Amino acid sequence: MDDEQRRAERHAAITEFVERFAPGENKDLMASMITTICRLASDQAGRGELKLINQALSELRHALRVFAPYRDIRKVSIFGSSRTPENHPDYEQAVKFAERMRRLNWMVITGAGDGIMKAGHGGAGREASFGVAIRLPFEQRTNTIIAADPKLVNFKYFFTRKLMFLKEASAVALFPGGFGTQDEGFEVLTLVQTGKTPLIPIVLVDAPGGTYWQHWRTYVTAELLRTNMISPEDMHLIRLTDDVNTAVDEVVRFYRRFHSMRYVRDTLVLRLLTPLPPQVIDQLNDQFADILDSGAIRAVEAFSEESDDFPELPRLAMRFNRRSHGRLRQMVDVINAYDPQPAASPVASGPPI
Numbered sequence: 001m002d003d004e005q006r007r008a009e010r011h012a013a014i015t016e017f018v019e020r021f022a023p024g025e026n027k028d029l030m031a032s033m034i035t036t037i038c039r040l041a042s043d044q045a046g047r048g049e050l051k052l053i054n055q056a057l058s059e060l061r062h063a064l065r066v067f068a069p070y071r072d073i074r075k076v077s078i079f080g081s082s083r084t085p086e087n088h089p090d091y092e093q094a095v096k097f098a099e100r101m102r103r104l105n106w107m108v109i110t111g112a113g114d115g116i117m118k119a120g121h122g123g124a125g126r127e128a129s130f131g132v133a134i135r136l137p138f139e140q141r142t143n144t145i146i147a148a149d150p151k152l153v154n155f156k157y158f159f160t161r162k163l164m165f166l167k168e169a170s171a172v173a174l175f176p177g178g179f180g181t182q183d184e185g186f187e188v189l190t191l192v193q194t195g196k197t198p199l200i201p202i203v204l205v206d207a208p209g210g211t212y213w214q215h216w217r218t219y220v221t222a223e224l225l226r227t228n229m230i231s232p233e234d235m236h237l238i239r240l241t242d243d244v245n246t247a248v249d250e251v252v253r254f255y256r257r258f259h260s261m262r263y264v265r266d267t268l269v270l271r272l273l274t275p276l277p278p279q280v281i282d283q284l285n286d287q288f289a290d291i292l293d294s295g296a297i298r299a300v301e302a303f304s305e306e307s308d309d310f311p312e313l314p315r316l317a318m319r320f321n322r323r324s325h326g327r328l329r330q331m332v333d334v335i336n337a338y339d340p341q342p343a344a345s346p347v348a349s350g351p352p353i
Contacts, residue, residue, distance in 0.1 A: 059160045062153060066130075077108075077166070079184045081115045081176060091116065101248060106171075171201045203238070233329075236326045293321045
């Protein structure tokens with residue numbers, strides 16, 4: 001049997017298997033995954049490599065199942081030191097932030113350890129908390145708030161854990177921490193800056209009067225921005241504050257009118273909670289023409305590829321250059337800031353939309 005015949009036989013067997021054991025609208029992807037497994041065998045992948053792939057796939061499958069019932073609730077991922085004591089101002093600040101977010105019907109995700117992670121769970125409460133723990137030979141342990149909760153997921157690998165931190169989050173809050181916090185913060189910024197994850201609000205929260213993130217920003221400005229290793233607009237991807245109300249407002253205001261984004265082929269689609277009038281869209285085209293590859297920003301209906309993704313929401317579509325994500329964030333801020341002027345009336349008018 002030659003290679004072409006062998007591939008045809010494999011394809012037929014996989015198709016039959018999927019039709020029987022994994023039917024549904026995603027059976028093409030299921031078949032593709034099984035084909036990849038077969039190719040690993042023909043590549044003669046080593047046992048250690050296969051164990052890594054198997055473990056990663058198992059961890060992701062379990063995590064997706066845990067988060068699935070809560071997919072319609074917005075969540076904020078909270079990062080910070082596991083060593084922060086409970087009487088420290090950073091800890092108290094994290095508790096207050098999580099409490100405020102919970103009152104606004106958000107849930108929190110933390111690494112499930114002590115310190116800032118426990119503060120996030122303590123502020124939000126167990127029922128509004130997820131834990132994505134990492135198994136380490138030292139230091140990390142599951143905090144008493146999330147321990148044994150069904151919303152606790154244990155990971156062997158940092159990369160699968162990090163993926164879930166961002167995939168499930170609509171915002172990120174960074175509190176002072178060590179190497180891990182710096183790693184997570186820079187990874188979030190890298191993924192947003194390069195468009196590998198959708199735009200989300202990123203807040204860097206100090207305790208009142210704290211200087212941790214101020215010193216971090218000084219370094220970034222002096223060594224990264226000054227030497228053109230990042231662009232000035234990249235600084236718009238973050239908000240630094242030592243005030244909990246400001247941090248919460250930064251997160252919530254991001255979703256005031258903006259809802260979500262995705263690509264349909266080469267077109268970036270921004271979904272909005274309420275439509276923008278034509279004159280505001282004209283202003284966006286004047287102000288942000290530099291981020292377009294071609295054409296203009298325009299109001300559109302849902303594309304056929306978005307049939308299951310909030311088809312009722314109004315949309316803006318554009319040929320985004322896929323580079324200027326800091327400028328794109330500025331545009332989202334302009335969209336969220338728009339308020340129609342209430343019509344003149346002899347009677348009291350309601351609040352602006």
